[in-house]
Amino acid sequence: MGKFITFEGIDGSGKSTQARLLADALYAQGQDVVLTREPGGSPGAEEIRRLLVEGDHARWSGETEILLFTAARRDHLEKTILPALKAGKIVVSDRFADSTRVYQGAARGDLRTIVDRLHDAIIGVEPDLTFIIDMDPAEALNRGLARQSGEDRFEELGLGFQKKLRAGFLALAQDFPDRAVVIDGNGPKEAIAQKVLEAVTGHLQ
Numbered sequence: 495m496g497k498f499i500t501f502e503g504i505d506g507s508g509k510s511t512q513a514r515l516l517a518d519a520l521y522a523q524g525q526d527v528v529l530t531r532e533p534g535g536s537p538g539a540e541e542i543r544r545l546l547v548e549g550d551h552a553r554w555s556g557e558t559e560i561l562l563f564t565a566a567r568r569d570h571l572e573k574t575i576l577p578a579l580k581a582g583k584i585v586v587s588d589r590f591a592d593s594t595r596v597y598q599g600a601a602r603g604d605l606r607t608i609v610d611r612l613h614d615a616i617i618g619v620e621p622d623l624t625f626i627i628d629m630d631p632a633e634a635l636n637r638g639l640a641r642q643s644g645e646d647r648f649e650e651l652g653l654g655f656q657k658k659l660r661a662g663f664l665a666l667a668q669d670f671p672d673r674a675v676v677i678d679g680n681g682p683k684e685a686i687a688q689k690v691l692e693a694v695t696g697h698l699q
Contacts (some may be wrong), residue, residue: 496579498619499694500590502666503627504659506634507679508686512627515587515687516694520584528578531588532566536573539566556602563594564612570676571617592618592624592670596662621673623697625690626663629679631656 499516501509510531517529533543538596546554554562567590578585591613599606635656667674675693677686 495586496581496583496622497698498575498579498585498587500587500592500621500624501627502589502596502624502696503629503679504631504634504637504656504663507627508683509625509627510588510678511683511691512625512677512687515520515683516690517586519687519691520586520694524633526581526583528574528583528585529588530570530574530585532570532590532593533563534566535570535575535587536677538569538573542566542569548574556598556605557608559602560594560598560609560612563598567591567594568616571619575659576621578637587621590621590624591619592626592663592666594657597661598634620670623694624670624674625693626667626676626677627679627686628660628664628676631660633681 501513501516503509513531514529517527520527532544534537534540542562542565546559546566575587591609594613595606595609600608628666632653635653664676667676677689677693679686
């Protein structure tokens, strides 16, 4: 069985960059690596992604978002994650269930119980290791909006929402101390990537 590593954090925290840098570093070491993302990571999940990250921020209720994210995650799990893990590969994912726990379960309303019940019933998989890239919400928000990716539905909820998200992710690290590692996202990306790689190397030994 392979290893499942995830990256979490608020929008604009640099987690996508760190996920890519880790995948590149592991590949350079000769590891068989699959780099993926959520929402998305499989053809069906990518279709659902557009429903979730584009459009007006009030497009869906928190409950509807949970159902859509779970549907995308299930397809991602079936088509990409589980086959790779069974083949002994290292799966590096930019977001997974922890994002739903924080975004819809905490910051979008008190829906954590619903998130956890659906996760247990439909997903039932946790990462072996999770990196939470932590940084100042104001700086991260400016960075996220500057990308003008068209996928800024959550950034448009503003700084207050990003602050709630940061608090949610830090609380999550306390909920899952065996697998969650908080990494300071300030500073050169190369230095951050080195800290991540050192933690992964220690975990894989």
